[in-house]
Amino acid sequence: xxxxxxTHASGESRGNASESHGLLxxxxxxxxxxAIEVTPAGGARITWSRMGHGGRALxxxxxxxxxxPVGILTDDTVQDxxxxxxxxxxxxxxxxxxxxxxxxxxxxxxxxxxxxxxxSLVTADRADRVRLTLTARLGLLAREHQDTDTGLCACGQITxxxxxxxxxxxxxxxxxxxxxxxxxxxxxxTFAAAVAAS
Ligand SMILES: [Zn+2]
Numbered sequence: 001x002x003x004x005x006x007t008h009a010s011g012e013s014r015g016n017a018s019e020s021h022g023l024l025x026x027x028x029x030x031x032x033x034x035a036i037e038v039t040p041a042g043g044a045r046i047t048w049s050r051m052g053h054g055g056r057a058l059x060x061x062x063x064x065x066x067x068x069p070v071g072i073l074t075d076d077t078v079q080d081x082x083x084x085x086x087x088x089x090x091x092x093x094x095x096x097x098x099x100x101x102x103x104x105x106x107x108x109x110x111x112x113x114x115x116x117x118x119x120s121l122v123t124a125d126r127a128d129r130v131r132l133t134l135t136a137r138l139g140l141l142a143r144e145h146q147d148t149d150t151g152l153c154a155c156g157q158i159t160x161x162x163x164x165x166x167x168x169x170x171x172x173x174x175x176x177x178x179x180x181x182x183x184x185x186x187x188x189x190t191f192a193a194a195v196a197a198s
């Protein structure tokens with residue numbers, strides 16, 4: 001679940017967006033060519049401009065902030081989440097009477113499983129099939145593309161050498177928007193269906 005803030009002519013309105021509504025907003029933004037920026041908390045900000053009276057451009061935005069921010073994603077957590085995201089058959093199982101996440105021989109210990117659930121990084125359907133939440137996926141993406149001291153992106157994909165901090169900032173912003181658009185494009189039909197069904 002997200003806190004949703006929408007800006008419009010007379011100010012802004014606030015509400016809640018379910019995971020599936022959040023996904024719908026991201027897909028609609030992609031289709032309309034609006035800029036998407038993911039946040040380290042596991043949310044997103046969609047921005048676009050429209051012509052107002054007198055030809056002035058008005059900036060509009062929709063901000064999705066997760067009710068439960070992903071928090072610090074350690075290397076161990078990222079490794080676990082990547083397995084959960086890519087393994088074929090991820091489920092809840094029981095070990096010593098406590099719930100664990102399993103994927104073949106891979107197991108997440110009970111305490112860690114409980115923590116991931118409490119942080120809303122994972123969720124499961126009625127058949128106990130486990131998947132990452134949209135929030136977890138957005139948080140992972142933001143972590144991969146976080147700021148560095150140079151103002152460029154931590155992923156190292158920007159190879160240009162900007163002359164000024166402003167240029168670095170704008171390069172990074174455009175790079176992140178491209179990465180976020182790719183992310184939304186790449187969300188599988190399986191994931192979308194699982195989100196819609198939850
Ligand atoms: Zn990057």
